[in-house]
Amino acid sequence: MKVYVMIGAPGAGKGTQAAILAQRLSLLHVASGDLFRDAVRNGTPLGREARRYMDRGALVPDPVVIGMIEERLDQPDAAAGVILDGFPRTRPQAEALDAALAQRGARVDAALYVGVSEEELIRRLSARWVCRAAGHPYNERSHPPQVPGVCDLDGSQLYQRDDDRPETVRARLAQQLPPMYEVIDYYTTQGVLVAVDGAQPVEAVTEALLSAIAHPARPGRSEAA
Ligand code: AP5
Numbered sequence: 162m163k164v165y166v167m168i169g170a171p172g173a174g175k176g177t178q179a180a181i182l183a184q185r186l187s188l189l190h191v192a193s194g195d196l197f198r199d200a201v202r203n204g205t206p207l208g209r210e211a212r213r214y215m216d217r218g219a220l221v222p223d224p225v226v227i228g229m230i231e232e233r234l235d236q237p238d239a240a241a242g243v244i245l246d247g248f249p250r251t252r253p254q255a256e257a258l259d260a261a262l263a264q265r266g267a268r269v270d271a272a273l274y275v276g277v278s279e280e281e282l283i284r285r286l287s288a289r290w291v292c293r294a295a296g297h298p299y300n301e302r303s304h305p306p307q308v309p310g311v312c313d314l315d316g317s318q319l320y321q322r323d324d325d326r327p328e329t330v331r332a333r334l335a336q337q338l339p340p341m342y343e344v345i346d347y348y349t350t351q352g353v354l355v356a357v358d359g360a361q362p363v364e365a366v367t368e369a370l371l372s373a374i375a376h377p378a379r380p381g382r383s384e385a386a
């Protein structure tokens with residue numbers, strides 16, 4: 162099982178890149194935020210709990226997230242491998258992921274960090290639209306849909322996320338960047354971190370990520386498991 166982790170601040174382009182990489186590498190795209198948004202929409206107990214945190218830009222507690230992701234990893238469509246988008250977001254989540262993967266005979270092959278300045282993050286999120294069916298992201302400025310308000314990929318309606326309001330974006334950055342840097346440190350220590358410049362056009366970011374995956378910094382590391 163191949164496992165790639167996407168790391169990046171809110172709006173860095175994790176979802177954009179994870180969707181492309183999943184297709185190019187024939188892996189399953191698992192986005193923790195999308196799983197929570199589905200649960201919120203369906204009014205499940207998980208959704209009700211997650212919403213309390215998401216609405217104020219806070220992280221959902223580790224045990225809730227870890228349980229949800231482990232369940233998802235056990236579905237048959239995850240057997241070949243996954244691109245995790247938005248998980249892990251804290252050091253305890255990263256440790257729990259390692260333990261869960263070890264039990265399944267796998268490990269994180271590469272942690273892909275997409276770096277973008279805070280100014281640009283705010284610009285991107287205020288202009289973002291995502292689709293109802295699968296959360297495919299668009300941008301009024303950099304990536305508009307072919308037909309306004311309609312997803313190019315699945316035809317579903319586009320909407321703006323509640324947590325993309327400016328005050329919630331500020332809260333997300335303030336609360337979520339410090340734990341993200343701990344996760345980056347964690348994977349740096351393990352020797353699996355790859356950092357790419359996320360300010361480049363989408364296609365250039367994708368090529369940088371694919372080339373890093375194809376030529377790991379520590380040869381053999383990604384083949385070992
Ligand atoms: P989540 O849905 O993961 O949100 P996030 O991390 O804040 O990230 P975003 O989805 O906002 O941004 P993205 O990096 O995917 O960027 P995108 O590709 O859309 O999480 C939501 C909430 O759920 C969290 O706040 C938390 O409460 C909870 N949660 C989730 N996971 C959790 C966890 N593990 N632990 C605890 N809580 C958790 O791109 C953004 C915009 O930029 C788009 O408009 C896009 O078109 C545009 N764009 C992308 N790339 C480029 C580019 N290269 N150039 C120009 N524009 C670009």
Ligand code: MG
Pocket residue numbers: 175176177192194
């Ligand atoms: Mg996303």
